[in-house]
Amino acid sequence: MRADIVIVGGGPAGLAAAIAAAKEAPELSILILERDNELGGILNQCIHNGFGLHTFKEELTGPEYAERFEQQLVGHNIRYLLDTMVLNVASNQVTAVNSNDGVFTVDCGAVILCMGCRERPRGALNIPGLRPAGVFTAGTAQRLVNIEGYIPGKEVVILGSGDIGLIMARRLTLEGAKVKAVCELMPYSGGLKRNIVQCLDDFDIPLLLSHTVIDIKGKERVSSVVIAEVDGSLKPIPGTEQEIKCDTLLLSCGLIPENELSRAADIKIDPATNGPIVNESFETSVQGIFACGNVLHVHDLVDYVSEESSRAGKSAARFVKKNEIETAETKNIRIQKGSGVRYTVPCTVRIANLEDDLIIRFRSTGVFKDSYIDVQFDGEQKIHRRKQIITPGEMEQVILKREELEQCIDEITVSITEG
Amino acid sequence: MDTRELTCINCPMGCRITVVMEGAEILSVTGNNCKRGEIYAKTEVTAPVRTVTTTIKVNGGTHDRVSCKTKEPIPKDKIFEVMDVINRSVCEAPVRTGDILIPDCAGTGIPIVATKGVDNI
Numbered sequence: 348m349r350a351d352i353v354i355v356g357g358g359p360a361g362l363a364a365a366i367a368a369a370k371e372a373p374e375l376s377i378l379i380l381e382r383d384n385e386l387g388g389i390l391n392q393c394i395h396n397g398f399g400l401h402t403f404k405e406e407l408t409g410p411e412y413a414e415r416f417e418q419q420l421v422g423h424n425i426r427y428l429l430d431t432m433v434l435n436v437a438s439n440q441v442t443a444v445n446s447n448d449g450v451f452t453v454d455c456g457a458v459i460l461c462m463g464c465r466e467r468p469r470g471a472l473n474i475p476g477l478r479p480a481g482v483f484t485a486g487t488a489q490r491l492v493n494i495e496g497y498i499p500g501k502e503v504v505i506l507g508s509g510d511i512g513l514i515m516a517r518r519l520t521l522e523g524a525k526v527k528a529v530c531e532l533m534p535y536s537g538g539l540k541r542n543i544v545q546c547l548d549d550f551d552i553p554l555l556l557s558h559t560v561i562d563i564k565g566k567e568r569v570s571s572v573v574i575a576e577v578d579g580s581l582k583p584i585p586g587t588e589q590e591i592k593c594d595t596l597l598l599s600c601g602l603i604p605e606n607e608l609s610r611a612a613d614i615k616i617d618p619a620t621n622g623p624i625v626n627e628s629f630e631t632s633v634q635g636i637f638a639c640g641n642v643l644h645v646h647d648l649v650d651y652v653s654e655e656s657s658r659a660g661k662s663a664a665r666f667v668k669k670n671e672i673e674t675a676e677t678k679n680i681r682i683q684k685g686s687g688v689r690y691t692v693p694c695t696v697r698i699a700n701l702e703d704d705l706i707i708r709f710r711s712t713g714v715f716k717d718s719y720i721d722v723q724f725d726g727e728q729k730i731h732r733r734k735q736i737i738t739p740g741e742m743e744q745v746i747l748k749r750e751e752l753e754q755c756i757d758e759i760t761v762s763i764t765e766g
Numbered sequence: 767m768d769t770r771e772l773t774c775i776n777c778p779m780g781c782r783i784t785v786v787m788e789g790a791e792i793l794s795v796t797g798n799n800c801k802r803g804e805i806y807a808k809t810e811v812t813a814p815v816r817t818v819t820t821t822i823k824v825n826g827g828t829h830d831r832v833s834c835k836t837k838e839p840i841p842k843d844k845i846f847e848v849m850d851v852i853n854r855s856v857c858e859a860p861v862r863t864g865d866i867l868i869p870d871c872a873g874t875g876i877p878i879v880a881t882k883g884v885d886n887i
Contacts, residue, residue, distance in 0.1 A: 391882070394819050394820070394821060394835075394881065396835060397777070400777045406776075406817075407881075408819055408833060408835055408881040409833075410833050410863070410882035411863060411881050411882070414882070414883070492821075493821055493831070494829070495830070496823070496830050496831045518820075521820060521845070522820075522849070539780055540782075541773060541774065541775040541776075541777070541780040543773070544772075544773045545775045545816065549816070
């Protein structure tokens with residue numbers, strides 16, 4: 348098999364990348380490989396609304412948002428294979444397997460990684476206690492309720508206040524379950540403010556900040572969990588334990604970009620994002636392999652995934668057409684994370700390859716109130732923007748104009764300073 | 767005078783909005799970044815509404831359930847009545863996105879529409 352661009356994953360990132368690549372270069376053939384039995388990825392189970400306000404200027408549910416993109420595939424030189432699992436990736440060849448074709452290879456000019464992320468499971472959290480049935484990740488519970496039509500339990504405790512956990516607190520309440528508490532290890536929520544209001548406050552579900560689960564009880568099925576308050580170093584405080592009777596524990600404790608294929612391809616991974624290190628064109632450390640969406644860094648809004656993936660798709664098309672200027676000929680500016688910044692995407696910029704503005708997305712290391720987002724070029728202040736509140740749960744961005752960037756020689760530093 | 771602090775739920779920006787009231791009269795709305803925020807704040811302090819998203823059972827389709835939503839936001843105190851009606855309803859495949867599955871849900875005057883398509887088996 349042969350395709351000019353192979354896209355690994357047919358979720359929001361893969362769909363947007365495919366469409367943008369096809370628009371940039373209609374003569375190129377594009378192939379999406381998707382392991383599920385339908386396109387759309389995780390959007391299919393995100394039946395709540397709030398998607399698309401940036402992209403379509405209206406509020407859509409996840410399936411509606413996915414459908415808008417799927418409709419755009421028609422009329423372009425884009426093919427897709429479902430129920431197909433990619434086994435190996437290199438810049439000019441992808442190996443995959445499915446029931447019809449067996450193991451097969453696709454020769455290609457470029458690859459775009461759009462594998463998304465997965466949830467941190469119990470095994471990665473080291474929660475003490477027994478191992479009964481009834482412990483689910485929030486996303487697994489979401490799939491059970493919204494796609495399969497099963498309610499995973501009647502009395503529920505949720506550990507972690509990420510958006511999926513908050514959304515599931517409401518979803519299970521609507522379906523008649525009793526959500527007894529949402530416990531968050533950190534002193535702030537990892538989810539969007541609007542979700543705390545409309546998912547917890549609306550239904551009087553308590554959010555217990557600086558609390559964690561220290562024991563899971565039950566032989567066959569969860570019968571209770573023990574929670575405790577934690578101190579500043581996140582250690583449980585003796586004497587604060589309380590036992591909550593429940594049959595289900597949901598875990599919403601963070602998402603990890605799914606980079607097994609990337610690592611096997613020797614792509615350099617940023618330990619801060621767990622995603623590939625990319626340049627302004629979303630190209631990884633391996634030439635011809637691009638990455639975008641949640642496999643690159645975990646996003647708060649799908650609209651940003653689509654926007655970023657469109658740029659990655661366009662870049663991949665330009666790369667295949669050889670319109671991109673080689674790394675050696677152009678200056679490479681580093682983007683440094685300054686104080687208060689956990690990571691930036693991208694990490695390097697080749698100005699000659701920028702078509703217009705550069706968007707730098709980043710997350711903070713903690714909660715900052717009445718602070719400033721600062722951008723420096725080679726140590727000289729360029730942006731000093733006040734921001735009322737910055738939290739790690741919400742992605743931040745700065746936009747730099749290409750002509751401004753021409754003044755920069757070596758490095759751009761993004762930092763958060765207190766007011 | 768009465769001051770209420772709200773977090774706007776219209777979009778993921780989550781603007782913090784301050785509403786100053788004198789009895790039932792709204793004196794000022796501040797903190798919102800768009801018109802939608804002002805409308806939200808005024809509705810929230812008088813007659814709060816929510817869009818309900820859930821699933822409905824499908825017969826004869828490739829999937830057993832199809833996702834759906836209230837076409838417009840419904841009064842907040844009607845959420846559980848609306849859920850109850852939806853959970854006792856069944857629709858037949860095929861379903862297309864936007865199809866009206868229940869014309870007037872729980873006396874709210876607002877229809878339930880499909881948010882995904884389900885083909886026949």
